Each structure stands twice: as C-alpha cells, then as structure tokens.
Amino acid sequence: MDTPMLSIERRRQGPAPAWTPDAVLDLYAQPLNDLLLRAQTAHRRHHPANAVQQSTLLSVKTGACPEDCAYCPQSSRHATAVQAEPLMACEDVLAAARAARDAGAQRFCMGAAWRSPTERQLDEVIEMVRAVKAMGLETCVTLGMLKPGQPERLKAAGLDYYNHNLDTARDHYGEIITTRRYQDRLDTLARVRDAGLKVCCGGIVGMGESRRIRATLIAELANLDPYPESVPINQLVRVPGTPLADAPELDPIEFVRTIAVARITMPKAVVRLSAGRESMDDSTQALCFMAGANSIFRGERLLTTPNPGPDADERLFERLGLRPMPEGPAGASPSEPAEDAIDAPFAPEAATATPA
Numbered sequence: 001m002d003t004p005m006l007s008i009e010r011r012r013q014g015p016a017p018a019w020t021p022d023a024v025l026d027l028y029a030q031p032l033n034d035l036l037l038r039a040q041t042a043h044r045r046h047h048p049a050n051a052v053q054q055s056t057l058l059s060v061k062t063g064a065c066p067e068d069c070a071y072c073p074q075s076s077r078h079a080t081a082v083q084a085e086p087l088m089a090c091e092d093v094l095a096a097a098r099a100a101r102d103a104g105a106q107r108f109c110m111g112a113a114w115r116s117p118t119e120r121q122l123d124e125v126i127e128m129v130r131a132v133k134a135m136g137l138e139t140c141v142t143l144g145m146l147k148p149g150q151p152e153r154l155k156a157a158g159l160d161y162y163n164h165n166l167d168t169a170r171d172h173y174g175e176i177i178t179t180r181r182y183q184d185r186l187d188t189l190a191r192v193r194d195a196g197l198k199v200c201c202g203g204i205v206g207m208g209e210s211r212r213i214r215a216t217l218i219a220e221l222a223n224l225d226p227y228p229e230s231v232p233i234n235q236l237v238r239v240p241g242t243p244l245a246d247a248p249e250l251d252p253i254e255f256v257r258t259i260a261v262a263r264i265t266m267p268k269a270v271v272r273l274s275a276g277r278e279s280m281d282d283s284t285q286a287l288c289f290m291a292g293a294n295s296i297f298r299g300e301r302l303l304t305t306p307n308p309g310p311d312a313d314e315r316l317f318e319r320l321g322l323r324p325m326p327e328g329p330a331g332a333s334p335s336e337p338a339e340d341a342i343d344a345p346f347a348p349e350a351a352t353a354t355p356a
Contacts, residue, residue, distance in 0.1 A: 019222045019265050024215035027261045032253065036290050039260035042267040043292040052317070053107065053270055053295040053325040055140075056100035060128065061087040061112035067144075067179045069167070070243040071204055071236055074113040080241035087112065090127050097132045104324055105298055107138035109163065115180070116145040126157040133158040140200055140230075145180065145188045151195035161230055162192040163200035169216035172209050189224065201228040202274070205258050206236035206250035214258055222265035230295070231262055231269045235276025252280065256287045263292025270295045286320055294325065 027035065043049075063084035065074045073080040097108045110128060117125065125141060133139050140161035141154065151162065166185055167173070173182045192199055201224070203217045221227060235255055238245050255276075262271050272295035273288050280288075298313060317323070 019219045021212060021216040021219045024218050024222075024261055024265065025212060027264060028211055028215060028257050032257070035257060035260045036287070039263040039292045040290055042264050043294070046268045047270075047294055048325065050320075050322050051294065051325040052289070052322050053272075054105050054298045054313075055107035055109055055138075055272070055295060056096075056103075056105040057109040057111060057297050058088075058093065058096050058100075059085075059113070060093055060110045060125070061085065061114065063113055065113040066115050068177060069179075070176045071167075071207060071239075073239040073242055075242075078242050080239055087121065087124055090124070090131060093128045094131050094135075097135055097137060100298070101135055101137055103298060105137065106325065107140055107161070108132050108135075109140040109142070109161075109297075111142045111163075112144070114144040116147065117143045117150070119150075122150055122153060126153060129154065129157045129159050133160075142200075145184055146191055148191060151192045151197055155195045155197050159197060161198045161200045163230075163232070164188050164192065165201055165232065165234075166203050166217060166220055168203055168207060168209060169213045169220060171216065172207075172213045176207060198230065199224070199228040200230035200232065202230075202232035202234065202262075202272070204234040204236055204275070205255060206247060206276070207244055208247045211254070214254075215261070218258070218261050218265055221262070227266045228269055230272060231266055232272040232274035232295075233259055233262055233293075234274045235279070237275050237279075252284045253287075255280075256284065256291050259288045259293050260291035272296065282316055282319065285316060289320060289322065 030038070063074045063082045065072065066077075068075055068077045072078070073082045093110065100108055110125070110132075112121070112125065114121065122143070125143060129139050129141065138160045139158065140163055141159060142163035145164075146154075146162070154162065164185060166182075168176055170182050189199060189201060201221060203221070205214050205217075221231060233255075235250060236244060236247055238247055259271060259273065262269075271293050273285065273293040274297060277285065277296065296313065
C-alpha cells in the first residue's frame with residue numbers, strides 16, 4: 001500500500017509510462033521467430049488477418065520548404081533535383097483521387113511542403129478535403145504545424161486523419177532537424193487530438209540512429225495518450241543532395257523488428273509499411289506483413305520519392321495471399337482472433353509497463 005508521500009510523488013510525476021525504452025529494447029532483443037509470433041498474435045486479435053489497407057499519397061504542393069529536415073529533398077536548404085511547384089488546382093487533385101479510388105485505394109492522403117499553412121492556404125486544402133471525402137475515400141493531410149483553430153476547421157470539412165510524424169526520438173531530434181522543436185510537433189498533435197481528428201504519426205528509421213534511439217521513438221509513439229490510430233514506419237530514402245544521402249544502410253531484419261515492436265506496443269493501430277519499400281525485396285516485405293504491417297501506399301511516387309508500381313504490388317499480394325482491407329474502419333473487426341494459448345509462453349517475460 002502506498003504511503004501518502006509516495007502517492008503525492010506519483011501524482012506529481014504522473015502515471016508510469018506504458019512502455020519504457022528499455023522495455024521496447026527487450027522486445028527488439030527477442031529471437032526473431034518469437035518476436036514475429038508475438039507480433040502476429042497481437043495483430044490478429046485486433047485486425048483482419050491477411051488484409052492490407054491501400055492508400056495513395058499525393059504531393060499537392062511540392063518543394064521550397066523552409067525547414068532543414070536532413071532527410072527531406074523538399075527543403076529549400078538542400079541542393080536536390082526537386083523543383084518547387086505551387087499548390088495544385090483542386091480539379092487536378094480530384095482527378096488523382098478518382099484514379100486512386102478506381103485503382104483500389106481506400107484512403108487518399110495529401111501532403112503540402114509548408115512549415116505551417118496560412119488561413120488562405122488552409123481554405124484551399126479544405127476545398128480539396130470536402131471534394132475527396134464526397135468520393136467516399138478516407139482523407140488525410142499533412143501540412144506541417146497547425147495553429148489553434150486550424151484542426152477544428154479541417155475536422156468540420158470532413159477530414160479523417162492528420163499526419164504529423166515525430167520522425168525520430170527526442171534525444172536524436174536535434175541531429176535531424178533544427179528549425180523546429182520536438183515540442184512543436186507534440187503541440188500540433190495535441191491540437192489535432194483535441195479537435196477530434198484521428199492521428200497519423202510515426203517516424204523514420206535508418207538515419208544513422210542506434211537501436212536505442214529506435215526503441216525510444218517507438219516508446220514515444222506508444223505513450224501518446226491515446227497512441228496514434230495510424231503509424232507509418234518509414235525507411236530512409238537516401239536522396240542525393242540531402243545531408244543523409246550517405247547514411248549507412250539499415251539491416252532489413254532490423255527494419256522488420258521495428259515493424260514488430262510497433263505492432264506489439266500499439267496493437268490496435270494501423271501500421272503502415274511506408275517509405276523505402278521500393279528498395280525492399282519481396283521477402284523483406286513479406287516479413288513486414290508477418291510482423292504486423294497492414295497498410296501500404298499505392299502508386300509510383302510518395303510525395304517526391306519512388307514507390308513500387310501497382311503491378312508489382314498486385315503480384316506481391318497474389319504471391320503472399322494478401323487482400324485489400326474490408327470497407328469500414330481499419331482494424332475494427334478481427335476475422336481470425338488468435339487463441340490465448342498462442343501468446344501464453346510470452347506472458348511471464350513480456351516487456352510491459354514499468355512496475356509502479
């Protein structure tokens with residue numbers, strides 16, 4: 001039983017985090033077969049087995065971003081081949097959305113290379129959101145930092161998700177971005193959540209970080225209250241002209257482990273196998289789906305970087321026996337829940353909450 005002083009101290013510090021970096025590191029360290037079994041078991045308890053959501057991402061305003069993100073070819077501070085383009089006309093965005101829907105996409109995501117949109121810019125994006133939503137697609141936008149009141153306007157327009165990634169762990173953040181603070185990202189996420197929007201938030205691995213940094217990023221995401229409904233895990237695409245163009249290549253098995261720990265720590269989230277798929281072979285992608293990934297981006301480009309073509313994805317789905325996720329909220333109705341006995345061997349040594 002707590003003493004009064006201990007109870008006061010706990011209230012002052014807040015509740016113990018659900019996942020500590022050390023607990024996530026313990027997951028990373030499990031034998032791969034054990035980790036994959038645990039991740040797939042968690043996945044089947046909350047999501048339809050072998051079903052993958054298909055989304056399309058369109059850059060509606062490209063380049064000339066004032067931020068200095070070391071991975072991004074759209075930064076005006078980096079000498080890359082990306083040419084700045086103004087905000088697309090609404091009718092052109094709708095044509096792309098219609099083509100994505102007809103090709104099987106369930107969610108249409110729109111990205112604009114802004115630090116933070118002005119009210120006038122937001123007016124134009126809101127017109128796009130309303131029109132895309134009327135097509136029957138889920139909608140998501142990523143526009144940079146949002147000011148008070150802007151998330152509410154997007155919600156009123158029918159927006160489903162707002163994407164704003166943490167990118168990396170807090171302690172590593174200054175090595176990747178200097179033009180905004182980590183707290184700026186958290187403040188935007190809080191505004192998005194308070195407005196009643198669903199959160200799409202993940203990160204990038206392979207930026208020269210240690211496994212501890214990766215584990216700390218996953219812990220940061222899992223400890224958001226609540227954790228994001230959508231978690232994109234990106235593998236760095238090394239673009240010439242960016243500061244990370246020569247970053248060391250990440251071991252594919254380490255990437256698979258990252259997908260697995262994301263699934264275990266955020267079991268109800270849709271975990272998206274996001275940027276970097278173009279450089280992955282089919283075996284690596286198959287392991288990622290086994291590890292609990294259940295969303296991909298369709299289309300030959302992700303904003304400004306390459307992505308596998310639709311034909312390649314269709315062949316991969318056929319080889320692996322995967323199917324598009326059923327209509328309706330992703331993860332709402334697991335079709336093949338795992339038996340409790342499957343996960344039982346992991347229970348005694350499972351890394352969970354730090355004891356209070």
